[in-house]
Amino acid sequence: MRRITPTFFFAAMIAAAFFLIFCKEEGFHQRHWAFPLESQGSLTVDPNPASCASCHLQQFGSWKATLHSRAVGPGFLWQLPRIGKHGSENCMNCHSPNPETKTLLLSRLGWGEVSDSSWKSGSEENGVQCTSCHLRKGKVYGPFPKDRIFQNSNISHEGFIPRKEFEESEFCKNCHQSPGTSKQVNGKFLMDTYGQWRKSEFAKSNIHCQNCHMPDRRHEWKGISDPEMVRRGVQTSLQVLQKEEGAEIISELKNSGVGHLFPSYSVPKVYLEVWTESISGERRKISEKTLGWMLDLELQKEIFDTRLSPGESVLIRVNLSKEQFSKLKRVEFIVIVDPKEYYKRMFQDNWNYRDTFREDTKSWVLPNLxxxxxxxxxxxxELVRLEWKKTISE
Known part of the structure; x- marks a missing residue:
C-alpha cells in the first residue's frame, strides 16, 4: 500500500484548494446548462411567462420584444422536418431548452406524445423563456438583488436561489459559443462570440455580456438587429481633404465599443458605401466595402473575413483629381446593416428549390420558409449617413 507522505498530503490540499477556488463557478455553469436539460418534474409554479409577469412585468415586457422570445420562429421551424428528430432535438437545446417544451414541439411534428400537463400547448412557441434560464428541477434561480435587502422568505414561489453567475459571461456561453469539438471553417468556430470576448480588453476589464446586452438587468438582449445598440458600439467619420493635386475622401468605421468581432457571426453583413453628387445633380457610388464573415451556403468554405476586432478600424480612401473635385457638390458615407444576410441567401436558395421537398413535409415547411x-x-x-458639402470658398 502506497504511503501518503506529508509532501504528498500538502500537494493534495493545494490541488483541492485550487479546485474549490477556481472551478466552483465553472461547475455551476456546466450543471445549469448541461444539455439536454433535465425534466423539471412536479412543479409548484406555473411555467408560463405570462404567469411570471404578474410580479415581473417589466422583465416580461422586455422579453416579449426580443429575439429570445422568437427563437422558435419560422426561420427555425421550417428546417425541422428536413434535419429529422435527432438533429431537431440538438437545435432545441438552445432554441427551446426545456425538455417539456421540446416534447410539445416534437409532438407537433409527429415525433412523440405529450405526457406532462403542467406545460400547456403553446409553451413551445415562447422560445427562450423565463424557465429556460431561471428554473431547474422546480427551483427558481436568479442573480442577487441589487437595490433592496434580500429577504428570501418573503418572495413567492418558495423563494429563489441567488447566484452571482447570472451576471457572468459564462452564463451565455453554452448557446453563444461552439464547443471545442465543433466544426470549424478555416480554423474558426461558427459561433465564437464568447471566445472573441475572452481575447478582448473587455474581458480583462471585467465587462461581461450582460453589461452591454442586459444593462441594468433589462431583459432585452439587443444586438446587431437593433440600430441604437449598434450605433453605441461603433464610431464613424467622413473627411474631404483638399490637396494641391485635388482632394482625398476618407471614411472610417471603428469598432469602438463592441466586446467581440464586429459583426460576430457569419450571418450579418455591414456595407460601407461612399457616394458623390456633382454640381449637375449626378449621384454615383464611388467606393464600397463589406464587413463580415462570408461563407458559402453549405458553411464549408470561407469567401472572406473582414470583421473588425475590438478597437480596430476600417478606412475607405478615394482620391479625386482637381477636375473631379471642381465638379463635386456633396459626399455621403452610408453604413447599411443586413443582420440576416446569410439567412436571406439560404432561405432564398431553398425557396427556389421548394418543389424538391418531400410532399408530406410541404404543408409545414413551405409556409414557415x-x-x-x-x-x-x-x-x-441604414445605420449611419454622414454628409459633406462643398462650401463657396472651396
Missing amino acids: KKALDEASSAKY
Whole structure:
C-alpha cells in the first residue's frame, strides 16, 4: 500500500484548494446548462411567462420584444422536418431548452406524445423563456438583488436561489459559443462570440455580456438587429481633404465599443458605401466595402473575413483629381446593416428549390420558409449617413 507522505498530503490540499477556488463557478455553469436539460418534474409554479409577469412585468415586457422570445420562429421551424428528430432535438437545446417544451414541439411534428400537463400547448412557441434560464428541477434561480435587502422568505414561489453567475459571461456561453469539438471553417468556430470576448480588453476589464446586452438587468438582449445598440458600439467619420493635386475622401468605421468581432457571426453583413453628387445633380457610388464573415451556403468554405476586432478600424480612401473635385457638390458615407444576410441567401436558395421537398413535409415547411424569407429580406436597415458639402470658398 502506497504511503501518503506529508509532501504528498500538502500537494493534495493545494490541488483541492485550487479546485474549490477556481472551478466552483465553472461547475455551476456546466450543471445549469448541461444539455439536454433535465425534466423539471412536479412543479409548484406555473411555467408560463405570462404567469411570471404578474410580479415581473417589466422583465416580461422586455422579453416579449426580443429575439429570445422568437427563437422558435419560422426561420427555425421550417428546417425541422428536413434535419429529422435527432438533429431537431440538438437545435432545441438552445432554441427551446426545456425538455417539456421540446416534447410539445416534437409532438407537433409527429415525433412523440405529450405526457406532462403542467406545460400547456403553446409553451413551445415562447422560445427562450423565463424557465429556460431561471428554473431547474422546480427551483427558481436568479442573480442577487441589487437595490433592496434580500429577504428570501418573503418572495413567492418558495423563494429563489441567488447566484452571482447570472451576471457572468459564462452564463451565455453554452448557446453563444461552439464547443471545442465543433466544426470549424478555416480554423474558426461558427459561433465564437464568447471566445472573441475572452481575447478582448473587455474581458480583462471585467465587462461581461450582460453589461452591454442586459444593462441594468433589462431583459432585452439587443444586438446587431437593433440600430441604437449598434450605433453605441461603433464610431464613424467622413473627411474631404483638399490637396494641391485635388482632394482625398476618407471614411472610417471603428469598432469602438463592441466586446467581440464586429459583426460576430457569419450571418450579418455591414456595407460601407461612399457616394458623390456633382454640381449637375449626378449621384454615383464611388467606393464600397463589406464587413463580415462570408461563407458559402453549405458553411464549408470561407469567401472572406473582414470583421473588425475590438478597437480596430476600417478606412475607405478615394482620391479625386482637381477636375473631379471642381465638379463635386456633396459626399455621403452610408453604413447599411443586413443582420440576416446569410439567412436571406439560404432561405432564398431553398425557396427556389421548394418543389424538391418531400410532399408530406410541404404543408409545414413551405409556409414557415416563406415567412422566414420575408422576415430576413426586410431586416436590412441604414445605420449611419454622414454628409459633406462643398462650401463657396472651396
